[in-house]
Amino acid sequence: MGKARIEHLGLAGLAIEGDVDVTTAPAITQAAMELGSLIRLDLSRCTFMDSSGISALIEIKRHAEGKGGSLSLVRPSLNVTRLLTICGLIDAFTIE
Secondary structure (H helix, E strand, C coil): CCEEEEEECCCEEEEEEEECCCCCCHHHHHHHHHCEEEEEEEEEHHHHHHHHHHHHHHHHHHHHCCCCCCEEEEEECCCHHHHHHCCCCHHCCEEE
């Protein structure tokens, strides 16, 4: 299974490096939800994402919007962008 490094980028952001899969998605989801309602995820160094990662993004987005906020994906890597496009979810997320 993959490894992901989570780096806090201040009060509202996380940088994710490495793989987002079944082993790493729960920690990423937890860390993002602790940020509050305005969440920014820098995915520029995310090398792999599977369906668990997609589920995590959807869960984080719902959490943020449920608190009146939003989720922004910052510079998603080509792999993440392709996956979101293939899944028909690219327009569901704010991309910075």
